[in-house]
Every structure is written in structure tokens, then in C-alpha cells.
Amino acid sequence: MATSSQTPFGSQNLPTINLLDPRSIVSNEIVEACVELGFFKVINHGISYEIIEKVKKEGFNFFGKEMFEKSLAGQASSTNPLGYGYKNIGSRGDMGELEYLLLSAHPSYIAEKSITISNDSSQFSSAINEYIKAVNALTCKLLVLIAEGLNIQDTSVFSRLIMDEDSDSLIRFNYYSPTSNNAEIGFGEHTDPQLLSLLTSNDVDGFQISVQNDEWIPVPADPNAFWVNVGDMLQVLTNGRFSSVRHRALTNSSKPRLSVIYFGAPPLLASISAPPEMLSNIGYSLYRTFTWAEFKDNFYRQRLTEGRLNYFKNE
Numbered sequence: 625m626a627t628s629s630q631t632p633f634g635s636q637n638l639p640t641i642n643l644l645d646p647r648s649i650v651s652n653e654i655v656e657a658c659v660e661l662g663f664f665k666v667i668n669h670g671i672s673y674e675i676i677e678k679v680k681k682e683g684f685n686f687f688g689k690e691m692f693e694k695s696l697a698g699q700a701s702s703t704n705p706l707g708y709g710y711k712n713i714g715s716r717g718d719m720g721e722l723e724y725l726l727l728s729a730h731p732s733y734i735a736e737k738s739i740t741i742s743n744d745s746s747q748f749s750s751a752i753n754e755y756i757k758a759v760n761a762l763t764c765k766l767l768v769l770i771a772e773g774l775n776i777q778d779t780s781v782f783s784r785l786i787m788d789e790d791s792d793s794l795i796r797f798n799y800y801s802p803t804s805n806n807a808e809i810g811f812g813e814h815t816d817p818q819l820l821s822l823l824t825s826n827d828v829d830g831f832q833i834s835v836q837n838d839e840w841i842p843v844p845a846d847p848n849a850f851w852v853n854v855g856d857m858l859q860v861l862t863n864g865r866f867s868s869v870r871h872r873a874l875t876n877s878s879k880p881r882l883s884v885i886y887f888g889a890p891p892l893l894a895s896i897s898a899p900p901e902m903l904s905n906i907g908y909s910l911y912r913t914f915t916w917a918e919f920k921d922n923f924y925r926q927r928l929t930e931g932r933l934n935y936f937k938n939e
């Protein structure tokens with residue numbers, strides 16, 4: 625893969641990882657993509673089309689309901705970000721042209737919450753939990769491959785955080801109605817705070833990533849693939865070798881867009897610090913040790929677009 629200064633990445637040459645390729649090639653390619661862009665596409669990922677389509681169907685069913693019914697899922701608010709949201713993102717006045725449903729990825733939470741989301745709650749709950757189980761396993765697999773590609777001895781050092789049954793992972797459905805003439809900002813520029821985010825969508829474009837020179841690269845929709853974002857936590861855990869990718873979503877002028885994103889997060893009390901192998905590049909840790917709870921508490925006080933890691937840097 626050429627470096628971004630030689631061949632700038634564009635929509636047509638975004639890094640694509642084929643999970644059926646030999647393991648050592650895959651792990652090196654993923655690390656290269658994470659160093660250069662903090663972003664890649666995964667194909668032949670092993671999650672069935674049926675599992676993915678079922679979850680999208682549940683998403684479309686939900687957003688097709690009347691407003692009062694959607695609100696029964698609980699309104700996302702400044703005190704509790706989970707539930708149904710319309711235009712308001714987070715608690716600091718960020719707005720976007722979207723509706724969303726933000727849920728914890730715990731199976732028991734999904735089972736309980738599904739009663740307020742769907743008329744067929746057991747169908748909703750089994751579709752979402754089946755999907756969560758599959759994307760969690762894929763996220764863990766990618767994190768092990770990353771550790772291998774970085775020559776870290778303990779290859780489950782990152783994946784353990786996501787596998788833990790207390791992990792604070794989330795699933796989010798975003799629904800962007802068409803905005804008549806122009807594309808508008810559906811979800812404003814930001815990085816994801818977690819380790820890795822796995823995004824799938826229907827066949828409608830709108831997702832974009834930002835590269836070093838502040839140029840936006842449109843990411844073509846591919847309903848058969850997952851797009852993977854490096855999040856802030858993986859930046860910290862790799863001691864800055866990877867950077868979390870800035871991204872945003874625009875509305876489409878003619879078609880509705882549905883995205884489903886799994887955010888792989890550590891447990892609240894997990895202590896976040898880079899493994900020893902990651903300190904050799906500069907000889908010290910760029911960030912002080914903190915818990916995910918501390919980081920989360922901090923970012924929920926901030927605006928969407930703010931850089932969240934400055935506060936955690938070592939002097």
C-alpha cells in the first residue's frame with residue numbers, strides 16, 4: 625500500500641481487507657490501513673447477509689413508525705444518551721439531520737428494551753442480539769489481528785476489553801431522511817471514542833472520512849461489507865501509532881439512508897494504558913492511565929467535534 629503522501633486516498637482506493645487472505649498478510653494490511661487512515665473496509669467477513677439484512681429491516685420498521693411510538697423507546701437526553709433521538713446529538717447542543725436509536729449492546733438490555741421498540745419484541749430482540757454477537761466476534765477477531773500485526777506478545781490485549789461481559793459497547797441505528805435538493809450534514813464531524821466501530825448501511829452513500837489535508841473522502845456504500853473506524857481508545861492503546869479517524873455523514877437528496885454501527889468499548893472500570901511493546905517508539909506513554917468511565921464522563925461534557933484526547937495527554 626502506498627503512503628498517503630505519494631498516492632492520496634480517494635473513494636476508489638480505500639484500503640480493503642479480505643479476511644480470506646493469508647493471516648499474516650491480513651494483519652499487516654490492517655495495521656498499515658490503521659496507521660495511514662485509521663479506516664478500512666472488511667470483505668469476506670463471515671457474517672451472513674441474512675443476519676445483516678434482518679437487523680436493517682428492524683431498523684427500517686422502527687423509523688417508519690409514528691413519532692409518539694418511537695418516543696416510547698425512551699428519549700435520548702442529557703442525562704441518558706440511550707433511546708430514540710431526533711436531530712439532537714449528545715448533551716451540548718449538537719444538531720444533525722437525522723433520527724437515531726442508541727442502545728447498549730448487552731443482550732439482557734436489548735431483550736428488555738425491545739418491548740418498547742417493536743410490536744414483535746422477541747423478533748427484534750433475537751435479530752439484534754444475533755447481530756451483536758456476530759459483530760462482537762468480528763471486532764474481537766480484528767483486534768487480535770491488529771495485535772499480531774503490531775507484534776504484541778499478548779495478542780488478546782485489545783480484544784479482551786470488548787469480550788468482557790461488562791463491556792460498555794453500543795449499537796446505534798441512524799436514519800437520514802432525504803433532504804430534497806442538497807446533501808446536508810446528517811451527523812457532524814467527529815471521532816468515535818471507543819476502540820473500533822463497525823458500520824454497515826443500506827445501499828445509499830453519505831458517509832465520509834477526513835484525511836490529513838482536511839479533504840473529505842466520500843465512502844461508497846457497500847451493504848455487503850463493514851467499514852471500520854479506529855476510535856480514540858485504540859489511539860491511546862497503540863500510543864499514537866494509530867489515529868482515530870474523523871468522519872461525518874451527509875444526507876442524500878433522494879433516498880433515505882440507514883446505518884447500523886457497533887461501537888466496541890471497554891468496561892467502565894477498565895484501566896486504559898498502552899501495552900509495553902507500544903512504548904518503544906518514543907520511550908514513554910503519550911497518555912496517562914485512565915478508566916473508560918473517566919474518559920466517558922469527560923467526552924459527554926464536550927461538543928461532538930472536539931478532540932477528546934488532549935486532556936489525557938502526559939505533560
Ligand SMILES: C=C1C[C@]23C[C@@]1(O)CC[C@H]2[C@@]12CC[C@H](O)[C@@](C)(C(=O)O1)[C@H]2[C@@H]3C(=O)O
Binds near residue numbers: 924925928
Ligand atoms: C456530542 C456527543 C455525542 C456523543 C457524545 C458526545 O458528547 C461526544 C461523542 C459522541 C459520540 C460519537 C460516537 C457515537 O455515535 C456516540 C454514541 C459516542 O459514544 O460518542 C456519540 C455520543 C452520543 O451520541 O451520545
Ligand SMILES: O=C(O)CCC(=O)C(=O)O
Binds near residue numbers: 796823871883
Ligand atoms: O451514520 C453514519 O453513517 C455515521 C454516524 C456516526 O459516525 C456515528 O453514529 O458515530
Ligand SMILES: [Fe+2]
Binds near residue numbers: 814815816871
Ligand atoms: Fe461516528
